[in-house]
Amino acid sequence: MMSSTSYRGRFAPTPSGPLHFGSLVAALGSYLDARAAGGRWLVRIEDIDPPRCPQGADATILRQLERFGLQWDETLCWQHNRHDAYQQALDQLIDQRLAYPCSCSRKQWQSHAIYPGWCRDGLREPGKPVAWRLRSDLAKRPIVWQDRLFGAQQFDPVALGDVVLKRKDGLWAYQLAVVVDDAEQGITDVVRGLDLLDNTPWQRQLQSALKLPEPRYLHLPLVVTPDGQKLSKQNLAPALAEDEDGMRRQLFQALQALDQAPPAALATEPPASQLHWAVANWAIERLSPTEHRRSP
Incomplete structure (x- = not known):
């Protein structure tokens, strides 16, 4: 077990709508892992994409967390305040020739599985708006790490392609922002959904290039709908319960989804x-490394 001074975890929702049951499972898993280790649990609002973030959604999320008893430590972090830090990181990558401007549109390379790197050695269409991409061909290969649930992971960065770091519209992309913010907040342990596991190689590449610490990772099984789709805001997953009985039931069901085998009497x-x-009873050894959990 880590000491209280060394473990730092976080929950980092995008305020595109209220939390749903899948969000609760992810938040609860990260919260329990931090608290069981005697560590700190932080909340970061990942609002770098304003068109996806309706007004008031962030306040709704924070209220939901508090009502479920998931109280965070320290001051909230808001990504919309972090432009200068992201730009500094991008400038470092540009200086290392690990990031390059790209004028290509998705339509131009849609016949390819990944972006083929056409602008690596110069813009194909000078004068057009550009995104900034990370060069995968210069990364150390392969990228490897040990997931705390799913075990040894190995990816070829070239097979994943040159991920966007800054969009053509000037908005920051998730991969760069999350790496910079995790380092700034001293995050030692990232506990999140399995849908983000294949994002980790880009993040490890960025951590290495920027000489930032590499957190441990625990990817949790995803909660899916009866037809097997990820439970998400995009497929209109219902918001978490507001009534006391519903909240008790959903929290208990979230513990079940995390394979913690709570006693039946706890449900009320x-x-x-x-x-x-x-x-007191958190044990990741109980977690089964299967990819999905059915939504209740």
């Missing part, structure tokens, strides 16, 4: 009691 207990039990 308030969130504080459920969380007290869950922190």
Whole structure:
């Protein structure tokens, strides 16, 4: 077990809508892992894409977390305030010739599985708006790490392609922002959904290039709909319950989705009691490395 001074975890939602059951499972997993280690648990609002973030969604998310008893430590981090830090990181990559401007549109390379790197050695269409991409061909190969649930991971960065770091519209892309923010906040452990596992190679590449610490990773099984789709805001997953009975039931179901085998009597207990039990009994050894959990 890590000491209270060394473990730092986080939950980093995009405020594109209220939290749903899948979000609760991810938040709860990261919260329990931090609290069971005697560590700190932070919340970061990943609002770098304003068109996806309706007004008031961030406040709704924070209220939901508080109502479920998931109280964070330290000051909230808002990505919309972090432009200068992201630009500094991009400038470092440009200086190392690991990032390059790209004028290509998605339509131009849609017949390719990944972007083929046409602008690596110069813009194909000078004068057009540009995105900034990360060169995958200059990364150390392969990229390897040990996931705490899914074990040894190995990816060829070239097979993943040159990910966008800054979009043509000037907005920052997730991969760069999350790496810079995790380092700034001293995050030691990233606990998140399995859908982000294949993002990790780009993040490891960026951590290496920017000489930043590499957190440990624990990717949690995804909650899916009855037809096997990821439970998400995009497929209109319902918001978390607001009534007391519904909240107790959903928190208990989230513990079940995390394979923690809570005793049946816990289902009628308030969130504080459920969380007290869950922190004391948290064991990732119980987690089954299967990819999906059915939504209740």
